[in-house]
Amino acid sequence: MRFTSLLPLWALCGSVLAQLPAQNESKIIYQLSADGEFAFQLERILSLANGAGTNTAEVLRAASQITPGDFDSYYTEWNYLATKVHSMATNINATRSPSSARSAYFRASRYYAAAGFFLHGNWSDPRIPALWNKSLSDFDKGATLLPIPAERVNIIASNFTIPAIFYKASACNDKRPTLVAFSGYDGNQEDLYFSLGIYVLERGWNFLSFEGPGQPTVRIYQNKGFIPNWWDVVSPVVDYLETRDDVDTKRMALEGQSFGGLLVALAATHEHRFAAVLAIDGMYSLVESFRAELPSQLIAIYDASNKTKFDTMVSAAAANTTSPSSYRWSVDQGLWSFYTHSPYDWFTQLGNFNLTKDMAAQITTPVFVGEGQDDSNLYGQGRVVAQWLGNKSYYHLFTNDVGAGEHCQLGAEALLAQVSLDWVAEIFDTVESSKPM
Ligand SMILES: *[C@@H]1O[C@H](CO)[C@@H](O)[C@H](O)[C@H]1NC(C)=O
Ligand SMILES: *[C@@H]1O[C@H](CO)[C@@H](O)[C@H](O)[C@H]1NC(C)=O
Ligand SMILES: *[C@@H]1O[C@H](CO)[C@@H](O)[C@H](O)[C@H]1NC(C)=O
Ligand SMILES: *[C@@H]1O[C@H](CO)[C@@H](O)[C@H](O)[C@H]1NC(C)=O
Ligand SMILES: *[C@@H]1O[C@H](CO)[C@@H](O)[C@H](O)[C@H]1NC(C)=O
Ligand SMILES: *[C@@H]1O[C@H](CO)[C@@H](O)[C@H](O)[C@H]1NC(C)=O
Ligand SMILES: *[C@@H]1O[C@H](CO)[C@@H](O)[C@H](O)[C@H]1NC(C)=O
Ligand SMILES: *[C@@H]1O[C@H](CO)[C@@H](O)[C@H](O)[C@H]1NC(C)=O
Ligand SMILES: *[C@@H]1O[C@H](CO)[C@@H](O)[C@H](O)[C@H]1NC(C)=O
Numbered sequence: 001m002r003f004t005s006l007l008p009l010w011a012l013c014g015s016v017l018a019q020l021p022a023q024n025e026s027k028i029i030y031q032l033s034a035d036g037e038f039a040f041q042l043e044r045i046l047s048l049a050n051g052a053g054t055n056t057a058e059v060l061r062a063a064s065q066i067t068p069g070d071f072d073s074y075y076t077e078w079n080y081l082a083t084k085v086h087s088m089a090t091n092i093n094a095t096r097s098p099s100s101a102r103s104a105y106f107r108a109s110r111y112y113a114a115a116g117f118f119l120h121g122n123w124s125d126p127r128i129p130a131l132w133n134k135s136l137s138d139f140d141k142g143a144t145l146l147p148i149p150a151e152r153v154n155i156i157a158s159n160f161t162i163p164a165i166f167y168k169a170s171a172c173n174d175k176r177p178t179l180v181a182f183s184g185y186d187g188n189q190e191d192l193y194f195s196l197g198i199y200v201l202e203r204g205w206n207f208l209s210f211e212g213p214g215q216p217t218v219r220i221y222q223n224k225g226f227i228p229n230w231w232d233v234v235s236p237v238v239d240y241l242e243t244r245d246d247v248d249t250k251r252m253a254l255e256g257q258s259f260g261g262l263l264v265a266l267a268a269t270h271e272h273r274f275a276a277v278l279a280i281d282g283m284y285s286l287v288e289s290f291r292a293e294l295p296s297q298l299i300a301i302y303d304a305s306n307k308t309k310f311d312t313m314v315s316a317a318a319a320n321t322t323s324p325s326s327y328r329w330s331v332d333q334g335l336w337s338f339y340t341h342s343p344y345d346w347f348t349q350l351g352n353f354n355l356t357k358d359m360a361a362q363i364t365t366p367v368f369v370g371e372g373q374d375d376s377n378l379y380g381q382g383r384v385v386a387q388w389l390g391n392k393s394y395y396h397l398f399t400n401d402v403g404a405g406e407h408c409q410l411g412a413e414a415l416l417a418q419v420s421l422d423w424v425a426e427i428f429d430t431v432e433s434s435k436p437m
Contacts (some may be wrong), residue, residue, distance in 0.1 A: 014428045028374050028400040029411070032060070035068035037326040042066075045114050045412040047116030051194030052103060058085070059150055062111075065223075069325045071118040075127065082111035082131075086138060098145045105142035106194075109135045113188060118325075120247035121318070121332035132220050139190045150193075155210070155238040160224045163217045164210035164237065165189060168246060171203055178206040179284050179421075180274075182239060185286070186333050188216045196255070199417035203425070206247060210237055212263075214337040225339025228352045229262040231270035238273050250434040251275055253424045257408050261370075265355045265385065269362040276427045278420055280408055282369035282382030282395070287350040289377040290330070307344040314343035359387035368423050369395045369415070371421075374405030394423055 007109040034043035042063045048054040062081050089104035112135035119125050143150035148168050155162040169176045179200045183193050189209035195266045197207040211217050212233035214226030227233070234254065243249045252273075255278035256264025260284040269276070291299055317323045318331035332345045367389050371382030386395035396419055398404035404412035 001194055003154040006180070021346065028405055029403065032123050033066065033068045033311075035325050037324070037329055038066065038068055038074065041074075041114075041117060044410055045110065048110055048191060048194045048414065050411070050413050051198045052106070053191065053194030058107065058111070069321075071121075071325070071328075074118050074136060075093055075115050078111050078115035078117075079131070082108050082115055082134070085111060086134070089138065089141070091428045094145060105138045105145070108218035109137075109142060109190060110194075111140035112138065113190065117186070118329060118332075120336035121377050123327070123336060128249075129220055132216060134237070135190070136217070143193075150195075153240065155236050156239045157230055160213055160222055162210050162220060162233060162236060164208055164240070165188070165193070165208040166244075167193070169206045170246075170283050173246050175248040175434060176204065176206045176246060177253075177303060178208060178241060178247045178251045179255060179424065180208045180241070181255040181257065182210055182212065182233075182260050182263070183215065183261040184256070184335060185214075186216075187258055187260070192257070195413050196257075196417065199413070199421060201423060208237070208241065214339075219337060219339070223339060225333070226337055226349070226353070228266060228349075234267040234271045240348040246351070248434050249273070251428045253278065253427075255258075255280060259283070259353075262353055262355060265360070265367070266364065268279055268365055268367065269355075269359050272364050274365050275362070275431050276368065276424050277365045278368040278424070279382070279385065280368075280370045280416070280420065281372055281375060281376055281378060282385035284355040284381050284388075286353060287347065288381075290347070290350065293327075302344065302347055310344045311342050315372070318343075321331070331344075348410060355385065356386075357388045360385065363389060363392060365392070366427055367393045368420050369393050370409065370420065371395070371397050372405045372407055372409055373397060373400045375407045380409065395418075396423075 029043060032046065033039040043060065045054055046056065049059065050108070060082055062077045065077045073081060080296040085104055089101060089108055092104060094101035112131050116128055116131040119128055140152065147267065148171055150433045151166045152416040153164045153166055155164055181196055183192060189211050192209045197209065200207040212230065213224035216226050230258035241252060242249055252274050253276040254264060254274045257280045261279040261281050263293060264277055264279050268277045285323045298313060301313065314331060318328050330339040335341060335343065336350050338346045340346050340349070369382050383395060386393040396411045398412065398416070402415065404415050409416040
């Protein structure tokens, strides 16, 4: 998620930002599209190559063919590549060459997921479930070809089911530290294997990813939008981990990425069984950054509670292909993931996802708070969250000079893993294991 600025962020939270070192406004990363939102999404797909989820030439070739800002072109090129790589995968003898088959299925799965990314403006577009089915199916084919096949698990929660994937660190049943992770506003759990899971497993820890309401697998198959009581998603996952004999339940960590950096903090106000929590990056309000992006006249209409007018204006601008694609996509994705056709309702729901200083005081777990120097929407929020948490927090600013300044340190996964997982490892060292002595 990233929006090219419609209005400067400075306007809204100058008081917070005044305390921070000046943000470097230059584009720190080579742009793969003239369209800012496309460039960011392409960077995201390219970054998965670091964990072998994609390949650079495949991504750069598709990027070269996509018409900037044209949602149909984005679909067409990724679907073309996905179909090609899928067909290569099916032609590999997986008995003879399991690692090649695994790689091709994994890459095809990422390209099918990419193909659907800008389609959420029309909920009844049949390509949405069709692409998602293909993406999950190819991911699962790849995951069964891992040295230790990953396990899909469906965890029952209050009135929804949590799709999770468990990756065992060891073929033995010994109890291992376990890192649990989820994504944000528009991410999916399969990406997390490539961007984070591989680093966790290399440390000898188990990895579990999941999605909650609002996130693609739950949204597509269960029609559930985001809920602010994110602990109702996390706690059933912890209950599940407690039933496994290969999890050291004293050494569990929870990480949320992007909007998940806010959800993870909300969850941690109620769920205290983790030894460590990671907010990648730290965040206290998403609606605040959206408010900063929208024209002030529009915000005035929202604040005057004129639902009809707000809905009409926001929807018209989102449907207009001359509007910036970051805006069109943000609205499309917001309505879809919050399961509402009313922009006013979406905006109101977003306002229920706020972390406050009082809520931060209810968090008892140590929290790693990351921040990206070039995070155009959220820069400044991480430091505020860290201040509220006081000595429960560990704040780390990821900088532009080494290419780590992006939202969620996109593309700098190795550095992110080193810094954040070293912090987790230090905490795990201090807690008593649940292993029998
Ligand atoms: C901003 O970043 C660019 C590229 O990394 C660098 O060349 C430039 O010196 C930086 N400017 C400031 C003011 O830090
Ligand atoms: C696939 O590879 C295995 C192991 O080398 C071999 O036994 C089998 O005949 C191959 N299958 C096909 C359809 O070529
Ligand atoms: C949405 O997609 C459906 C199915 O393809 C189509 O019938 C409908 O016209 C589309 N709606 C809009 C507003 O484009
Ligand atoms: C996708 O898969 C679900 C079940 O997993 C099935 O019900 C649905 O019909 C499939 N949709 C498409 C478009 O293939
Ligand atoms: C069940 O889900 C709906 C929306 O999907 C929500 O409004 C409701 O509060 C949920 N009920 C419970 C008990 O969680
Ligand atoms: C909302 O805006 C519409 C269109 O400008 C206007 O006709 C209506 O009176 C407004 N309603 C309220 C309650 O302000
Ligand atoms: C789309 O927006 C442009 C620029 O604001 C405007 O000129 C045009 O009339 C709009 N198109 C529609 C169909 O509203
Ligand atoms: C959440 O924060 C935003 C921005 O600071 C504010 O506009 C909104 O009213 C807050 N929501 C609640 C429920 O307090
Ligand atoms: C952390 O801060 C709290 C409250 O500000 C204080 O009571 C506590 O002693 C501090 N703990 C450490 C280890 O510094």
